[in-house]
Every structure is written in C-alpha cells, then in structure tokens.
Amino acid sequence: MTAPLPYQTIAEIFALFEEAEPDPQGELEHVNAYTLLVAVALSAQATDAGVNKATRSLFPVADTPQKMLDLGEEGLIAHIKTVGLYPTKARNIMKMARILVDDFGGEVPSSREALVSLPGVGRKTANVVLNAAFGVPAQAVDTHIFRVANRTGIAPGKDVVAVERAVEDRIPAQYQLRAHHWLILHGRYTCVARKPKCPACLIREHCGYEEKWL
Template structure:
C-alpha cells in the first residue's frame, strides 16, 4: 500500500486541482434531489453516461416519488433496461419511492442514516446525494477514488471505508466539499486503471506512484 503523503504535498495537489477546475460537478444528469437519488442508485455497476442515456426521457416527466409509483415498475424497466441489473434496480426504486411517499412526505431526507435505510441505497449513494444536493462535505468512495487515493498516497487504505476516513482526515477542510469530485474525475480521465496518463498529469511531480507511464 502506498505511504501517506504529508499535509503540505496534499495541499499542493488540491490547489492544482482547484486551479484547473474550480467548481467540479458530478456527471449524472438530474433535476432535483429525488432524480439525483434515483440516478445514483441506478449507477451501481454502470457508467454515468449509460445512466444518463436511460434517464434522458424519464426524468423530464417522472421527477417525484409519486410520479414514479404512477409509472409503475414495468414502465420504469422500459426506460432502464439498457442498465445492468435493471430489474433489481427497478424494484428498489419503486420500494424507496413508496417509502419516501409514506414516511417523508415525498421528500428526500438529508440525513445519511435515513438515506441508507432506503432500499438499494448504500453509504456511497447517500454520500453522493448529501454532497451534490446539500453540499455536505461527504466523500463517496468508488473504484476511481479508491485507486487514486492509494496510488497517490493522498488517502491510502485497504478498503473503501478506510479510504473515506483518510480523505476526511488528510485533505484540508477548505478542499473537502469538492474533494470527491476532483478525485473521481482525475481517476476517470487521467489516473486510469490500466494505463494512467502520467505524462500529462498535473500532479505528476507530486505523486509517488512508482509505475508511472512514460
């Protein structure tokens, strides 16, 4: 496992991320908190681009839990059948929509515990919603962030929970709000799994990754 970078180096890294992209945004299309929650739930083991294609015609007309219930499970499946595990995801979306209507007045709760109590919503999904909608400095660790955290030494850890805590502990507070977006975008487009684009990486000189590509 990569050694932990020092505070000064981590601050330099995130200063560069901020200069390159001052206001990074998630790439899942949504129109409100509910459609964001659904989009993130659908994105498990799927690409953001694939989810956006599936929801392009859905979210303009189905943007509340009640409208989703009115559409029905089979109606939802017609929109999302191109997404992996679509049947199970459709079941979870219908269940969570019913709970939101019954228990939360049709509103999406802004508590991690309440979000995680919903079917198909894990800690990562809850953190994405908290961060993107309510601008809470929650860190949603996916495969990209796990890889970047370990490769760079910004947030090393053997599992996603350890990496999440390391991000919270090691990244300066003024970068916490956008930290997970900077890391996920860096992992998605630059620090790729099989062939990272090290020659054009803006933090190449600060990164201790020994297997840099030429």
C-alpha cells in the same frame, strides 16, 4: 499501497485541481435531489453515460417519488431496460418511492442514516446525495477514488471506509466539498487503472506513485 503524502503536499495537489477545474461536477444528469438519488442507484455496475441516456426520457415524467409511483414498475422498466441489473433496480426504486412518500413526505432525507435505510441505497450512494444535493462534505469512495487515493498516497486505506476516513482526515477542509469530484475525474481520465497517464498528469511532481517516472 503508496505511503501517505505529507499534508502540505496534499494541499498543493488540491490547489492544482482547483486551479484546473474550479467547479467540478458529477457526470450523472439530474434535476433535483430525488432524481440524483435515482440516478446514483441506477449507476451501480453501469456507466454514467448509459444511465444518462436512460434518464433523459425518465426524469421528465418521473422527477418526484409520487410521479414514480404513478408511472409504475413496468413504466419505469420501459425507460431503464438498457441499464444493467434493471429488474432489481426497478424494484428498489419503486420501493424507495413508496417509503419516501409514506415516511418522508415525498422528500429525500438529508441524513446518511435515513438514506441508507432506503432500498438499494448504500453508503456510497448516500454520500453522493449528501454532497451534491445537500452540500455536506461527504466522500463517496468509488473504484476511481479508491485507486487514486492509494496509488498517489493522498489517502491510502485498505478498504473504502478506510479511504473515506482518510480523505476526510487528510485533505484540507477548504477542499472537502469538492474533493471526491476532483478525485473521480482524475481517476476516470488521467490516473486510469491499467496504464495511468503519468506524463500528462497535473499532479505528477507531487504524486507518491513510484512508477510514475518509468
């Protein structure tokens, strides 16, 4: 774990991220809050590309909880059977749709507590939905963010909750809404797990990773 970077250094890092990519977006395709929720639920232990391939045929016929119920579990499976763990995910999505219709008027709730009460929805999924669908500066810490936060010193922490809190505490408020998008993209394409692409890194001069010059 790299030592925490100074606040000013973190501000300079995110200014560079913003200059390079002013409006970063998540890579999961969706058309509304509900389809985002379904896409994120499907993305567990699966690639965004694989989920997108499945949902391109799913969402045109099931973009609301009621339409998902009308499609039925077997109909859903026909669309998502290429996605890892699809039987469990299909069951959870159908249970989720029923709860959304019965208890939330067919709408996706905008609170973390309500979201994590849904089948198959954990804190990370809830934070993605809060951020992307409702504009809440919630930080969804995945493996990419956890790695980048600890390797660079931007927001070190021993577990995902600690990193989430560190991101919220240490990154300037003006960057909070889009912070997790920048960090995910950086981890996915530059600060990769096995051999980070330090020579081509946008924030190399500010990063605390000791091996960046090797």
